Amino acid sequence: MSLLEVDGVTVRFGGVTALDRVSFAVEPGEIFSIVGPNGAGKSTLFNLISRFHEPEEGDLRFAGESLLRLAAAEIGGLGIARTFQNIELFEHSSVLENLLVGRHTRRRVSIPEQILFTPATRREEIAHRAAVERVIDFLDLQLYRDRTIAGLPYGVRKVVEVGRALAIEPRVLLLDEPYSRLSNEESMDMRFRIGDIRARMGVTVLMVEHDMGLVSAVSDRVMALADGRVIATGTPAAVQSHPRVIEAYLGTQAAAS
Amino acid sequence: MRTAFKTSYAQDIRLFPDVRRALRYVALVALAAAMPLLLDDFLLGEATNVLIWAIAGMGLMVLTGHAGQASLGHAAFLAVGCYANAILMDRAGLPFVASFLTAGVITGLVGVLIAVPAFRLHGIYLAIATLALSILTEDIIVLAEPWTGGVIGLVAPDITIAGVEVDRYASPDLFYWLCLSVVLIVTLGYRNVLRTPLGRAFVAIRDSEISAQAMGVNVARTKALAFGLSCMVTGWAGALMGHFVYTFNHEVFTVIISIQLLVMIVIGGLGSIQGAFWGALVLVSIPQAINIARDGAQAAFGGSMVIPGIETGIFMAILILFILFEPRGIHGRIAKWTIYVELFPLCRRDMFRRQKSFLKTERMR
């Protein structure tokens, strides 16, 4: 059974059709990339899975269960974690605190216990702290542990956001343009990290990116979107050479020549 | 400069980061407890006033400073706590401890009730709605005369705890210690909230509702909780305030008080527990400072110098200066000085420079 299935969803904003009967399925353990030019509906797709938008038709299923019955805040608890295109970190908190928010769905102690800080709360906090430290180790964030987000360079914030998503201990990780605005070296690092996330943590990765070259090296499968429609799905090489993909990226003339 | 060497995870979640700081706070509490021995009755009354405002400030701080929900109506919750406590003692005959705790719980529940519809309101709209609420509360107090005594108001009942009578005038030291113990309990609870998932959820919805949701934080529930806790603490402050002012009516809880409370925590420093205390200290000491200055001026130049509204004028001027030059309030300024002293002489001029920021519309959410 596929881990995440998107089944014929359509999303409209006013008169604009952002997604038009889009279907695909992500298999457990794969790295699946969605590419397409700006405005193709990639981020809308992620916001749909996060339950920020409501589809007009179609269904979303995670491990066979429909997501449409759940609220946005319940998605993380299922094991679906995500990052944002324009980085949505908690600006005035430290890196550590940001990652600890990722543990939110794993909390067990009640609110009175938290206010009284009972021994059970202390044990749980230490466990969360240990879990977060594993993520810090994994992403080499030790240097920034106690730094406030507001003062961090862009590339580091991007990694912190991935870390916060990993702190959920997700089954599937949604990365929204993980390479955008990164330098060459940072992009390279990010590429190895995405590979590692799958290899060492066993997390399925679904990512959105507009630069096809960057994703083809790590992805098992690629889906190309244009104007809210799926135009090709398959191996990176197959999608890259697909005539309609070339057309969407370079315009009709390039496809004709 | 000292570097904390951490050897266990427990170190990160301790109440105090290191022994030095723990000792400093212990000394502070000891000093606070010894106040009745050091001050005369008038100053002790002022110290009590600072403590009560600090409790109210902590109440608003958790909502505004940590959960990011600005309220311009917290005088309404002071009023609910105050009247609930007095009515429970007078009409239901509850002993002080029971009525005090219940008054806080009632105020907290009122807060949750208000938070549920207010969930859809963001930033400035919430501020306006709470402002309207505060104005309405004044009128409701007057209209609900059978319960509240209308414009005449109520007299705070006598407090008896375990057979000992605690009276604001007859035994100011006992009343001071009562307020101090409430302060300590609330501060400890507040500190605990901040180092647990609840406090992190508050900060999360303050900084980015959208990613808080993606992290599994239920925004509506968290806001309601923030309102509930905030109002509970504010209600306790209101109950103590009732006993402190002794007779009270709607004029004790005007919308001006709501504004003053918010201004107070901004001056103290939003987003820090200490800020509530600094703000309360400033708020209470301004009238005293003006009195001293006026007495000095009158002694020097003769004649009487009464300028109506000067307390508020100066308070608001201080606020403007803080927003312009130190948006992080007294607490933020002290934190910078501490770093400066610790790093001396390595501090760079631009170390604390604020980042240039551009406003994006809040019409889009």
Add this chain to the structure above:
Amino acid sequence: MESGTLETLQLIVSGLANGCVYGLIALGFALIYKAAEQVNFAQGDLMMFGAFVALGLANESHMGLPFWVACIGAIAVMAALGWLLERAVLRQVFGQPQIAVVILTIAIGFLLRFVAGIIWGHDPLTLESPIAGVNQHFGTLVLGLDELAVIAVTLALTGLLFGFFSRTRLGIAMQASSQNQLAAYYMGIPVKRIHGLTWALAGAIAAVAGILFASKGSIDPNTGLLGIKAFAAAVIGGFGSLPGALAGGLIVGLIEPFAARYVASGYSQIAPYAMLILVLLIRPRGLFAQVHAKKV
């Protein structure tokens, strides 16, 4: 005409006139919000201050200038004050969250009240205005010229501003700069200068509102608290919408006399705020709001 309908008609006109004053203050809020996305809680106090400046210029006991000269003088002084406030204070919090501006303008309002109290005292004063106390007869219906003037001026100003925002380049640039300051910069819009201009305009409107208000009755420094009611009006109408601000003002102005007349006088105070809370609960962004979803 029957005395019942006559009374209702007079209630409506006095309600409309009051509502227009609220509407004019609300217009100031809406203007600044539309152009700078700042929420100016001091608008009511600016109105009070404008009224006092006009009074200080016009009244015999003060400067004794001719009324129309005093009006122009007051408008100029208030425009300068608005510009100065933006320049000296609000520009410093450029880009900070709205709530910082809210607290800041509340404090400015208190300071204006304090300063007005020092200069003009705390006793109610009346503006010696040629339109005060003159009645206009329409058959059996008697209407105050002051009330009619308020209504006429308000309608004219609203129309003018509405045209300005939807027709002129500057007006459109103002709107753009409020929605995304950085992008507006990139487009070559002088955002800061526009903010200064907006505040000057808001100061001028406050002066007009102040003169009209002071022609209808007496003023004292606490008149500025009327701003809170006007604020309720602006929110009921929906921030950032000029016709909405006026409509909100009129609604509040009309509710009050009728609530006082038909419910109980104690409730006329409550009515605008109860209405405000009701509107916020049903339509959290006001009756005529513009809302867009944030893109993530």
